[in-house]
Amino acid sequence: MRIKYVLIIALLFSLPNLQAQQNTEVYLLDIKTVNGKTEMVNPRNISNNEGYDNQPSFYNENTILFSSTRRGQTDIAKYDVKSGALTYISDTPQGSEYSPLKIPGKNSTSAIRLDTTGLQRLYKYSIWDGTYTEILKDLSIGYHVWFDEETIVSAALGNEGLDLVVSNIKNGSHDTICSNVGRSLHKIPGKNLISFISKKNDPWEVKSLDPKTGKIKTITTMFKNIDDICWLDNGHIIAADNKTLMEIAPEESKEWKRFLRLDKKGLNNISRIAVSPNGSHLSLVVEQTPEAIVQNQLDAYNARDLKAFLNTYSEDIQVFNFPNELSLEGKEALKERYGAFFESTPNLHCKIKNRIIIGNKIIDKEKVTINKETHWVVAIYEVENGKIAKVTFVR
Numbered sequence: 001m002r003i004k005y006v007l008i009i010a011l012l013f014s015l016p017n018l019q020a021q022q023n024t025e026v027y028l029l030d031i032k033t034v035n036g037k038t039e040m041v042n043p044r045n046i047s048n049n050e051g052y053d054n055q056p057s058f059y060n061e062n063t064i065l066f067s068s069t070r071r072g073q074t075d076i077a078k079y080d081v082k083s084g085a086l087t088y089i090s091d092t093p094q095g096s097e098y099s100p101l102k103i104p105g106k107n108s109t110s111a112i113r114l115d116t117t118g119l120q121r122l123y124k125y126s127i128w129d130g131t132y133t134e135i136l137k138d139l140s141i142g143y144h145v146w147f148d149e150e151t152i153v154s155a156a157l158g159n160e161g162l163d164l165v166v167s168n169i170k171n172g173s174h175d176t177i178c179s180n181v182g183r184s185l186h187k188i189p190g191k192n193l194i195s196f197i198s199k200k201n202d203p204w205e206v207k208s209l210d211p212k213t214g215k216i217k218t219i220t221t222m223f224k225n226i227d228d229i230c231w232l233d234n235g236h237i238i239a240a241d242n243k244t245l246m247e248i249a250p251e252e253s254k255e256w257k258r259f260l261r262l263d264k265k266g267l268n269n270i271s272r273i274a275v276s277p278n279g280s281h282l283s284l285v286v287e288q289t290p291e292a293i294v295q296n297q298l299d300a301y302n303a304r305d306l307k308a309f310l311n312t313y314s315e316d317i318q319v320f321n322f323p324n325e326l327s328l329e330g331k332e333a334l335k336e337r338y339g340a341f342f343e344s345t346p347n348l349h350c351k352i353k354n355r356i357i358i359g360n361k362i363i364d365k366e367k368v369t370i371n372k373e374t375h376w377v378v379a380i381y382e383v384e385n386g387k388i389a390k391v392t393f394v395r
Contacts, residue, residue, distance in 0.1 A: 023386040056283040065100040068197035145185040240270035290383035304342040322394040
């Protein structure tokens, strides 16, 4: 009975925190138009991985590329929208890849590789077998976008922040256009222009660049000095603001308006955003709210989905019996205990009767049914960096 009590308490599914070495996740949503109104439906975690998952881009309507951590490094992941299959393009022991993008006219992707030596360069990777070659020499690129098959516009590491640089891959030339720019670079739909965020003024400004002439024009002011935007085919700009997507039609209005609020879907702290070429899907980098993480874990528990269940916990998870009796420590121990439990317990269900949320702590009163026996438990979950780090059971 003692083991059964401990087993009942695990709940969570997994999601993200942003940037660099934090625990982020990539989500996919469907874009639907109903009675002239655009809606985002069916949010799902397509990375579902502990560690850094970030910088999504659409290779085509059915394929998403993003950076994903595995075995202590960051590789290029490829997700198939129709089948849900996730595979990896790169496996580079001497470095990690970031910001993968389709190369125009080729079955290849470009990505920034940061080697273990500290060297940071742009490489081309075959979409089929991951073989790679260096694209640009002598330029430390932070972020990039393809203007055409020969021209790259990048935010490169300068003396003070990021410089906007236009590079020709045939002759190897680099022309620095301006300094103090942001990371969000995009091809503007229907125009031979690139958009970037200039941080020289306050508020920041979204500007356009003609890479052929170097001509720059101001498009609009940025909402709350946010770093991440993307363009819709109708010429509107979307920006990520915590749990909300904001929208502006720069040719029609100077005012940003709320486009979509996602907190009810359990998503939090949105950063990178990308829209599919056919406008049917939206990809986001997010972190889940502690409540959503715990709820996902509960769903995985009730489904006896061991992989999804374990993925909601940190590697050094600690499980206590109140007040401080350590019952279990580490994900491997959790896997061993719950793997056997799920296999041997066909009749298993946990229902939340009451929930209190205090910051990163979720306190649940749980009614647990195990093989027709009912047990009442209070579980205190503590979430850190997008994972359940500690559980305390009160019985």
